[in-house]
Amino acid sequence: MKVTALEEYGLRCMLLFTEKGDRGPLTIHEISASEKLSVPYAGKLLMILKQAGLVRAVRGRKGGYVLTKPPEQIQLREIFAALGEPFFGNHHCRRYAGDSEICVHDDDCKVRNMWSTFDRFISGILEKVSLADLASGRFNYLESKENLPRQKESA
Amino acid sequence: MKVTALEEYGLRCMLLFTEKGDRGPLTIHEISASEKLSVPYAGKLLMILKQAGLVRAVRGRKGGYVLTKPPEQIQLREIFAALGEPFFGNHHCRRYAGDSEICVHDDDCKVRNMWSTFDRFISGILEKVSLADLASGRFNYLESKENLPRQKESA
DNA sequence: TGATTACTATACATAAAAGTATAGCTATTT
DNA sequence: AAATAGCTATACTTTTATGTATAGTAATCA
Numbered sequence: 111m112k113v114t115a116l117e118e119y120g121l122r123c124m125l126l127f128t129e130k131g132d133r134g135p136l137t138i139h140e141i142s143a144s145e146k147l148s149v150p151y152a153g154k155l156l157m158i159l160k161q162a163g164l165v166r167a168v169r170g171r172k173g174g175y176v177l178t179k180p181p182e183q184i185q186l187r188e189i190f191a192a193l194g195e196p197f198f199g200n201h202h203c204r205r206y207a208g209d210s211e212i213c214v215h216d217d218d219c220k221v222r223n224m225w226s227t228f229d230r231f232i233s234g235i236l237e238k239v240s241l242a243d244l245a246s247g248r249f250n251y252l253e254s255k256e257n258l259p260r261q262k263e264s265a
Numbered sequence: 266m267k268v269t270a271l272e273e274y275g276l277r278c279m280l281l282f283t284e285k286g287d288r289g290p291l292t293i294h295e296i297s298a299s300e301k302l303s304v305p306y307a308g309k310l311l312m313i314l315k316q317a318g319l320v321r322a323v324r325g326r327k328g329g330y331v332l333t334k335p336p337e338q339i340q341l342r343e344i345f346a347a348l349g350e351p352f353f354g355n356h357h358c359r360r361y362a363g364d365s366e367i368c369v370h371d372d373d374c375k376v377r378n379m380w381s382t383f384d385r386f387i388s389g390i391l392e393k394v395s396l397a398d399l400a401s402g403r404f405n406y407l408e409s410k411e412n413l414p415r416q417k418e419s420a
Numbered sequence: 421t422g423a424t425t426a427c428t429a430t431a432c433a434t435a436a437a438a439g440t441a442t443a444g445c446t447a448t449t450t
Numbered sequence: 451a452a453a454t455a456g457c458t459a460t461a462c463t464t465t466t467a468t469g470t471a472t473a474g475t476a477a478t479c480a
Contacts, residue, residue, distance in 0.1 A: 111266070111267070111268055111269070111272065111345075111349070111351070111352040111387070112266070112267050112269060112349075112350070112352075113266055113352070113353070113357070113361075113380065114266070114267060114437075114438090115361065115437075115438060115439085116437085116438085117266065118361045118376065119361070119363070121376055122370070122376055125375060125376070135456095137455085137456065137457090138456075138457075139455095139456085144369070145363055145369065146362070146363035146364045146365040146369050147363045147364065147439095148364060148439075148440070150439075150440055150441065150442090151438085151439055151440075153457080153458085154438095154439080154440090156457090157457090157458075157459085160457095160458095167456090167457055167458085168447090168456085168457085169445085169446045169447055169448095169456065169457050169458090170446055170447025170448050170449095170455075170456065170457085171446095171447060171448040171449065171454065171455045171456065172447085172448065172449090172455080172456085173446085173447075173448085173455075173456045173457065174456075174457085175457090186379075190266075194266070194267075195266075195267070196266070197266040197267070197268070198268070202268070206268075206270065206273045206274070207301070208274070208300055208301035208302045209301045209302065209303060210301040214299070214300065214301050215277070220280060220399050220400060220402060221273065221276055221277055221280070221399075223402070224341075224399065225268060227390070228386075228387055228390075231383075231386050232266070232383055232386075235382070235383075244375050244376075244379065245375060247375060247378070269467075269468095270467075270468060270469090271467085271468085290426095292425090292426065292427090293426075293427075294425095294426085302469095303469075303470070305469075305470055305471070305472095306468085306469055306470075308427080308428085309468095309469080309470090311427090312427090312428075312429085315427095315428095322426090322427055322428085323426085323427085323477090324425095324426065324427050324428090324475080324476045324477055324478095325425075325426065325427085325476055325477025325478050325479095326424065326425045326426065326476095326477060326478035326479065327425085327426085327477085327478065327479095328425075328426045328427065328476085328477070328478085329426075329427085330427090
């Protein structure tokens with residue numbers, strides 16, 4: 111299980127906009143400096159976010175990037191969708207089918223059940239949390255002990 | 266967020282042993298055929314599992330691989346540890362520090378809080394579920410609706 | 421004791437992700 | 451209208467993950 115670089119850095123860039131407030135567009139140079147990313151790489155990230163419709167580019171001398179909607183209306187889900195495949199996507203079983211076309215576990219896959227459980231948990235959160243929530247530290251789900259997973263003990 | 270091939274196929278190989286029962290060791294050829302993996306690749310996977318102490322190799326004509334302990338005593342956690350880095354490991358913040366040595370968000374990172382939440386959920390399950398549990402389909406956590414994430418609605 | 425079956429170890433090849441480079445386009449400002 | 455600041459698009463390089471190849475070692479069995 112791995113977090114991709116696009117997800118990590120892309121999400122951070124989105125968070126930058128919430129800190130900026132309404133003081134005009136953020137330039138790639140500012141983003142690059144704030145996040146300690148190279149200028150070309152920051153450019154690549156913003157390009158991806160732009161193509162997903164999450165940010166809008168303002169060209170010309172006073173240009174930069176701005177969010178296309180207020181952070182309260184941007185779900186983390188949208189951001190992750192722009193930045194890569196979901197944890198347990200539709201193509202999972204085809205991708206990990208080994209040398210055959212159809213995975214041998216197609217009918218009853220124990221492993222798939224597990225991934226699916228993880229994915230439901232994560233997707234459930236990503237759908238309910240907005241960029242504004244994340245920025246303001248309101249992401250406190252599971253901090254309290256009673257929300258930790260309750261699994262039947264193994265025999 | 267991605268599942269690695271090692272994790273996916275390695276876990277499946279481990280599951281094979283629970284189906285086999287006590288009918289002697291599983292050969293690489295059998296594993297390769299069952300999982301539709303190439304023989305060399307199955308060999309590589311079993312080598313990794315062996316070096317982690319999860320399986321033992323029996324050489325010679327009636328050889329193959331066997332589990333080193335009964336599936337009830339093998340936590341999924343151990344298997345994943347053998348197969349790769351955890352979702353949100355100790356090196357996360359150093360790896361995604363961009364061009365600087367220490368991540369600029371070192372003191373207060375909203376994104377880290379999120380990964381950490383996901384990781385606690387997943388780790389919590391992997392620690393409590395055994396290979397036998399997974400094999401027998403007892404992995405039913407979160408199937409019922411009341412266990413789905415309850416996140417405060419965003420303002 | 422030699423043939424066979426199976427694991428072992430290392431090196432190699434391929435594919436995908438990550439990150440860089442650069443030549444070009446657009447709007448503002450003077 | 452020229453200069454400047456900034457975005458755009460594509461191609462390239464590097465690194466990491468994935469998967470393959472092969473020459474060898476060990477144990478069984480006739």
